[in-house]
Every structure is written in structure tokens, then in C-alpha cells.
Amino acid sequence: MNNWSIGVIGGGKMGVGIAQLFATKGYPVTVIYVGNDEERNDSAKNMCANLTFLAENGVVDAGEIDAILARVAYTEDIQAIANADIVFECVVENLAVKQDLFQKLDGICGPDTILASNTSAISITEIASKSTHKNRIIGTHYWNPPYLIPLVEVIRTEQVSDSTVERTFEILNAAGKHPVLVKKDVPGFLANRLQHALFREAISIVEHGIASPKDVDEAIKYGFGMRVGISAPFEVMDMCGLDLTESIHSYLFPHIEDAHEAQPLLKQNISEGRLGFKSQGRGFVDWSQQEMDDAVKNLNVQLIQVAKALNRL
Numbered sequence: 001m002n003n004w005s006i007g008v009i010g011g012g013k014m015g016v017g018i019a020q021l022f023a024t025k026g027y028p029v030t031v032i033y034v035g036n037d038e039e040r041n042d043s044a045k046n047m048c049a050n051l052t053f054l055a056e057n058g059v060v061d062a063g064e065i066d067a068i069l070a071r072v073a074y075t076e077d078i079q080a081i082a083n084a085d086i087v088f089e090c091v092v093e094n095l096a097v098k099q100d101l102f103q104k105l106d107g108i109c110g111p112d113t114i115l116a117s118n119t120s121a122i123s124i125t126e127i128a129s130k131s132t133h134k135n136r137i138i139g140t141h142y143w144n145p146p147y148l149i150p151l152v153e154v155i156r157t158e159q160v161s162d163s164t165v166e167r168t169f170e171i172l173n174a175a176g177k178h179p180v181l182v183k184k185d186v187p188g189f190l191a192n193r194l195q196h197a198l199f200r201e202a203i204s205i206v207e208h209g210i211a212s213p214k215d216v217d218e219a220i221k222y223g224f225g226m227r228v229g230i231s232a233p234f235e236v237m238d239m240c241g242l243d244l245t246e247s248i249h250s251y252l253f254p255h256i257e258d259a260h261e262a263q264p265l266l267k268q269n270i271s272e273g274r275l276g277f278k279s280q281g282r283g284f285v286d287w288s289q290q291e292m293d294d295a296v297k298n299l300n301v302q303l304i305q306v307a308k309a310l311n312r313l
Contacts, residue, residue: 007081010090011043017146023071106131134159150178204257
């Protein structure tokens with residue numbers, strides 16, 4: 001095993017999750033605090049809670065938790081990651097903040113350090129625009145929680161080198177992740193484009209009175225959603241026949257939502273203060289506190305069950 005040194009900028013949920021992932025695989029990790037006092041107080045505690053949960057669900061050995069935690073160092077001194085093999089940025093989704101941070105990292109880190117952004121939406125090319133060595137700046141979009149969801153989208157820019165891409169894949173594979181290559185730095189990268197296309201149609205179905213939010217969710221969870229993790233779109237289309245796919249698309253596509261901005265039903269809920277869990281459970285549907293608690297608790301438990309069933313842990 002290569003003894004890669006890992007740097008993480010930001011001690012919030014994603015930063016802690018990525019640090020935990022690499023520490024669990026045996027790599028030394030340095031987390032750079034950039035947030036508020038709450039982040040400084042909670043990062044190590046949250047990682048310990050994550051690991052305890054994973055131990056309770058048979059993902060890690062409880063006897064290894066102390067050793068995993070000991071592999072992670074926390075500091076405010078950004079110079080501490082100057083010689084890291086790769087640095088994962090996990091700070092606020094603000095272009096100017098990220099641009100300034102990468103410019104600073106580009107001046108601090110050694111020439112062989114890969115600088116990777118975990119942004120879920122902002123152009124990697126724009127993030128790198130103030131930096132000099134754009135050949136080593138790349139996107140690595142993890143999905144939450146990063147220690148359970150295998151996918152990492154690796155986003156190329158026109159300036160990034162083949163060597164940076166290859167080394168990034170090597171490091172992610174060694175950590176047990178499943179990286180996929182996004183060949184162009186486009187809005188939404190890959191998976192969010194797919195996910196939000198589904199969200200758009202789901203909102204449209206409710207907006208036009210075709211089905212309720214509950215039935216839309218159940219149609220997915222109890223229908224094609226069960227097979228998506230096993231047989232995804234191109235496999236399904238090849239299996240059923242491209243001629244049949246073309247026939248369905250020719251008939252169906254004129255009737256599918258083609259909105260180019262956030263839809264009225266979504267905006268209406270927001271204007272009424274219905275924001276979902278963050279507004280006492282008032283969203284597209286109304287959730288009791290118990291229902292919200294159960295949904296949050298069950299999500300990771302069921303993710304573990306699915307990952308074990310599919311041999312993806």
C-alpha cells in the first residue's frame with residue numbers, strides 16, 4: 001500500500017467524512033479548520049460518532065476506532081498540508097472563497113501535490129482560474145456520506161494533466177472508492193444532472209395533478225429505483241432493445257417536463273416557508289418530528305444494508 005499523505009480543508013460534515021474514509025484505510029490525514037468554533041469543537045467528536053455507528057452496524061471493528069481516530073490530525077495551520085500527496089477542499093460553496101483558497105494552496109503545496117475540490121456545483125475551471133499550476137487542480141465530487149457512498153466524480157478541466165487524473169484515480173481506488181471520469185467541466189457534472197432531471201419530472205407530475213408526492217416517491221422506491229443500483233440506463237436500454245427505446249422516446253418525450261428554471265410549485269412552497277425538514281417538517285409533504293427522526297436514522301442504516309447486499313462496502 002502506498003503511504004499517501006492526505007490533506008482535507010474544512011472540518012464540516014464532508015471534510016470529516018472524507019478524512020474518516022482515508023484514516024479507516026490506514027492513511028495519515030491532516031484536517032485544516034477553516035470554519036467556526038463549532039466546527040473546531042465537533043469535528044473529532046463527529047468522526048467518533050460516525051465510527052461508533054459503523055461499528056454497531058458491522059462495517060468497522062470497534063477495536064480499531066481509536067487507531068483510526070489517531071491517524072487524523074487537526075490544525076488551523078495550512079502549512080501542515082504543504083507536502084500532502086493530495087488535498088481535498090471541502091469549504092463553503094462560494095466561488096470567490098474557493099478561488100482564493102486554491103490560489104493560496106497552489107503557492108504553499110509542493111509541485112506534486114494534487115489539489116482537488118469537492119464542490120457539487122461550481123466549475124472547477126473557474127475555481128482554478130486564479131491559480132498558476134492549473135494542471136494539478138481537479139474536481140473530486142464525493143456523495144454524502146462519503147464513507148458509505150462509493151461514487152466519486154472525477155472532473156477534468158482542459159488544463160488538468162493526464163498524470164493528475166491517473167494519480168487521483170489511483171488514490172481513490174486505493175481508498176475503496178468507485179471513481180468515474182467526467183470528461184468535461186459542465187454544470188452539475190454527471191450524477192447531479194441525472195438526479196435533478198428526475199427531480200424536475202417528479203415536481204412536474206405533482207404540479208399537474210398526475211400523482212401525489214408520496215406516490216411519486218413510492219413509485220420510484222418500489223419500482224425502477226430498486227434496480228437502478230444493479231442495472232442502470234444504458235444497460236436497461238441495451239437489454240430491452242434500442243428500437244423499443246426509440247419508439248417509447250418518440251411517443252413520450254413531447255409530454256415530459258422541459259422547464260428551464262425552478263418550477264412554480266417549488267417556488268410556491270418556498271414562498272410559503274415550506275422548506276422541508278429545516279422548517280419543522282413542512283415541505284412538499286408534512287412530516288412529524290418522529291417521521292423526520294426515523295428518516296434520518298434509517299437512511300444510513302439502509303444504505304449499509306444495500307451496500308452489503310451489493311458488495312459495495
